[in-house]
Amino acid sequence: MTSVSVRSDELARALPGRSQRAGAAKTSPVRDLLALTERPEVISFAGGLPAPELFDLDGIRSSYDEVLRTRSVLQYSTSEGNRALREEVARRYSADGLPTSAADLIITTGSQQGLGLLATCLLDPGDTILVEEPCYLAALQTFALAGARVIGVPYAGEELDLEALERLAAEHAPKFFYTVPTFQNPTGRSHGVDARARIAASARRHGFRIIEDEPYRQLRYSGEPLPSLASFAPEHVLSLGSFSKVIAPGLRIGWIRTTKDLHPTVLIAKQAADLHTSTIDQAAAAHYLLSGRGEPALEVIRRAYGERRDAMLAALPAAMPSGTTWNSPDGGMFVWVRLPEGRNAAAALPDALARDVAFVPGAPFFAGPADERTLRLSFTTYEPDTIRTGLSRLGAAWGGAG
Amino acid sequence: MTSVSVRSDELARALPGRSQRAGAAKTSPVRDLLALTERPEVISFAGGLPAPELFDLDGIRSSYDEVLRTRSVLQYSTSEGNRALREEVARRYSADGLPTSAADLIITTGSQQGLGLLATCLLDPGDTILVEEPCYLAALQTFALAGARVIGVPYAGEELDLEALERLAAEHAPKFFYTVPTFQNPTGRSHGVDARARIAASARRHGFRIIEDEPYRQLRYSGEPLPSLASFAPEHVLSLGSFSKVIAPGLRIGWIRTTKDLHPTVLIAKQAADLHTSTIDQAAAAHYLLSGRGEPALEVIRRAYGERRDAMLAALPAAMPSGTTWNSPDGGMFVWVRLPEGRNAAAALPDALARDVAFVPGAPFFAGPADERTLRLSFTTYEPDTIRTGLSRLGAAWGGAG
Numbered sequence: 171m172t173s174v175s176v177r178s179d180e181l182a183r184a185l186p187g188r189s190q191r192a193g194a195a196k197t198s199p200v201r202d203l204l205a206l207t208e209r210p211e212v213i214s215f216a217g218g219l220p221a222p223e224l225f226d227l228d229g230i231r232s233s234y235d236e237v238l239r240t241r242s243v244l245q246y247s248t249s250e251g252n253r254a255l256r257e258e259v260a261r262r263y264s265a266d267g268l269p270t271s272a273a274d275l276i277i278t279t280g281s282q283q284g285l286g287l288l289a290t291c292l293l294d295p296g297d298t299i300l301v302e303e304p305c306y307l308a309a310l311q312t313f314a315l316a317g318a319r320v321i322g323v324p325y326a327g328e329e330l331d332l333e334a335l336e337r338l339a340a341e342h343a344p345k346f347f348y349t350v351p352t353f354q355n356p357t358g359r360s361h362g363v364d365a366r367a368r369i370a371a372s373a374r375r376h377g378f379r380i381i382e383d384e385p386y387r388q389l390r391y392s393g394e395p396l397p398s399l400a401s402f403a404p405e406h407v408l409s410l411g412s413f414s415k416v417i418a419p420g421l422r423i424g425w426i427r428t429t430k431d432l433h434p435t436v437l438i439a440k441q442a443a444d445l446h447t448s449t450i451d452q453a454a455a456a457h458y459l460l461s462g463r464g465e466p467a468l469e470v471i472r473r474a475y476g477e478r479r480d481a482m483l484a485a486l487p488a489a490m491p492s493g494t495t496w497n498s499p500d501g502g503m504f505v506w507v508r509l510p511e512g513r514n515a516a517a518a519l520p521d522a523l524a525r526d527v528a529f530v531p532g533a534p535f536f537a538g539p540a541d542e543r544t545l546r547l548s549f550t551t552y553e554p555d556t557i558r559t560g561l562s563r564l565g566a567a568w569g570g571a572g
Numbered sequence: 573m574t575s576v577s578v579r580s581d582e583l584a585r586a587l588p589g590r591s592q593r594a595g596a597a598k599t600s601p602v603r604d605l606l607a608l609t610e611r612p613e614v615i616s617f618a619g620g621l622p623a624p625e626l627f628d629l630d631g632i633r634s635s636y637d638e639v640l641r642t643r644s645v646l647q648y649s650t651s652e653g654n655r656a657l658r659e660e661v662a663r664r665y666s667a668d669g670l671p672t673s674a675a676d677l678i679i680t681t682g683s684q685q686g687l688g689l690l691a692t693c694l695l696d697p698g699d700t701i702l703v704e705e706p707c708y709l710a711a712l713q714t715f716a717l718a719g720a721r722v723i724g725v726p727y728a729g730e731e732l733d734l735e736a737l738e739r740l741a742a743e744h745a746p747k748f749f750y751t752v753p754t755f756q757n758p759t760g761r762s763h764g765v766d767a768r769a770r771i772a773a774s775a776r777r778h779g780f781r782i783i784e785d786e787p788y789r790q791l792r793y794s795g796e797p798l799p800s801l802a803s804f805a806p807e808h809v810l811s812l813g814s815f816s817k818v819i820a821p822g823l824r825i826g827w828i829r830t831t832k833d834l835h836p837t838v839l840i841a842k843q844a845a846d847l848h849t850s851t852i853d854q855a856a857a858a859h860y861l862l863s864g865r866g867e868p869a870l871e872v873i874r875r876a877y878g879e880r881r882d883a884m885l886a887a888l889p890a891a892m893p894s895g896t897t898w899n900s901p902d903g904g905m906f907v908w909v910r911l912p913e914g915r916n917a918a919a920a921l922p923d924a925l926a927r928d929v930a931f932v933p934g935a936p937f938f939a940g941p942a943d944e945r946t947l948r949l950s951f952t953t954y955e956p957d958t959i960r961t962g963l964s965r966l967g968a969a970w971g972g973a974g
Contacts, residue, residue, distance in 0.1 A: 315844050442713050
């Protein structure tokens with residue numbers, strides 16, 4: 171006898187499910203991992219947070235106090251964002267060799283929103299895009315929500331494999347290539363001047379756009395500044411910026427430097443997303459930048475992070491198994507480590523946590539097949555002594571296994 | 573001879589265009605209109621902005637000053653949002669007869685973002701949804717960006733046509749019905765208790781969700797509070813709230829009261845959208861609400877808006893052509909006006925602007941065929957004397973035409 175379920179008119183119908191694109195998105199495995207590292211005794215190289223003791227709390231507070239003398243900061247504002255703030259960001263781009271006007275910029279609620287807006291404006295479900303392999307995790311999440319087919323462009327050693335980029339662009343006609351060109355998350359890698367020129371030429375040749383995401387650009391501790399990708403292919407490149415790493419992330423202020431053809435579309439998407447970014451936070455950020463306190467405060471951050479990077483690089487040789495390799499980034503927040511053959515970073519994490527030290531395995535950052543030997547270490551959170559203590563714990567954790 | 577364009581390998585390929593969904597979105601015609609009303613001599617009933625002179629600037633400023641004593645307000649935060657803020661919002665729902673815990677709530681960057689997140693979580697391109705006809709314009713824009721097929725549920729007089737809702741739900745199997753149940757924008761209409769019960773029953777019977785958008789709920793100047801739609805069908809209703817009309821819009825703080833089944837999906841969408849809403853603004857809003865200054869400040873707003881509504885309703889009979897009808901809302905910001913047969917609101921606007929008075933024609937608010945005789949008047953912007961002056965200008969503008 172078969173059991174038949176009869177739908178009575180009296181019974182409620184099942185609720186409609188979530189959208190297909192929502193079904194494609196997953197919580198960040200790194201966020202889930204970070205929950206495990208929250209015991210205060212853990213020295214965590216897993217996070218990607220700026221060091222709060224370096225925030226210019228007094229300066230920022232006084233900017234809020236100043237702008238909150240004016241009633242208009244409590245009112246609705248334009249979707250483009252605060253004019254003085256856009257002018258100051260434009261001035262900085264122009265001084266950096268990339269002529270920019272306030273009209274090219276749209277303020278966003280952090281650069282994460284910038285990513286989402288560009289995905290909305292450029293992607294229909296099933297469209298193909300290229301990313302660096304490995305790639306910033308929250309970008310992968312955003313592209314998954316947009317229903318994109320994501321293909322990773324591999325690295326050849328420390329350099330992006332530009333021949334692979336050419337081949338994949340020819341084969342897949344991607345809508346865009348997403349890159350964090352300077353001090354990338356998770357690898358700390360930067361594309362050199364020649365690589366930038368060739369990436370831009372590839373975009374022109376194959377007709378794809380480039381999204382360059384630059385949250386770390388101003389966190390340089392050594393080496394020479396690199397030109398923006400937008401300066402090589404102004405019509406092809408959309409640039410994302412943020413104050414999260416140079417003022418503070420709590421303000422949630424970023425921006426998109428749009429191309430002329432996309433500006434109206436991005437502006438509509440921004441309006442639909444949240445009408446506009448907090449009027450108060452924008453006004454306070456503009457006031458803070460114009461107060462002249464931003465640059466010395468950033469210099470304090472750079473000096474501290476540079477020392478922390480040096481401490482990590484100096485302590486790594488004694489802490490890592492023989493045959494491990496890593497890079498020496500000129501800035502940013504991360505060092506990318508590759509364990510010797512036969513080791514697996516995720517498998518080693520429980521031993522590390524047992525010794526009160528944490529890192530992020532590299533695997534979740536890969537769009538395609540993962541390199542299980544990789545891991546990401548953040549060097550910005552602790553002072554040099556604590557970094558040394560943490561790395562010596564990590565050294566003990568490798569033990570004889572693997 | 574045919575002209576053939578040859579693509580040289582040296583020439584750049586055309587850039588990929590914008591996405592189909594981005595192509596479906598348009599700028600708000602109301603925003604475009606508002607640009608015309610910005611001459612200072614125009615008395616504009618077109619806007620939908622809260623009156624800035626009623627913002628509790630001192631109270632809000634002092635809350636920012638207090639929370640900016642703590643470094644953690646400058647740091648990244650959780651995607652759910654500030655715990656104290658969610659607890660306070662939950663307490664208010666529960667006191668209002670809808671048991672709610674902080675875990676049911678996700679803080680959003682204004683309720684506009686809440687709308688976008690729910691569209692992301694629930695809609696795939698081509699899905700059908702129902703809206704009130706006429707409907708809040710920015711919601712129509714958001715649903716267009718999501719690629720939805722939008723069908724308007726008509727009104728029968730001042731009441732939603734509940735039989736039409738039933739029929740359209742049976743015919744189209746919509747994913748959800750979007751409603752502003754209390755003091756709607758643009759009409760100022762509210763669904764009564766019986767209508768709410770029947771809308772909820774319809775959702776259960778036909779298996780659609782309801783999004784109830786409640787920015788104006790607390791702006792009541794007369795009549796009895798109405799129960800939330802969520803109290804009739806807790807598993808079917810997602811509620812959106814906002815502090816934009818009761819504290820100030822510049823903070824961009826709203827929230828989603830989610831259902832259990834959708835909470836994880838909405839949280840991922842929020843994380844992808846902007847990681848989280850400004851840590852500073854959330855902390856300041858929580859501090860302000862808990863300071864006890866919010867309720868008296870809101871009482872000041874209610875009293876002023878109530879007087880302004882009364883002034884408008886008293887002056888309308890002399891100002892409008894004979895045969896015009898309008899409603900008398902118990903709260904909110906808008907009165908909905910219908911001109912006599914043969915009149916066209918948009919056609920009359922240039923005459924009004926020539927006399928330095930403005931309104932919004934009703935047509936853009938319709939998802940389907942528009943009622944060209946309708947217009948929206950906002951009564952919150954000006955004090956009673958100015959409202960009377962503006963309406964007497966409007967009375968002169970109708971002239972003999974039409």
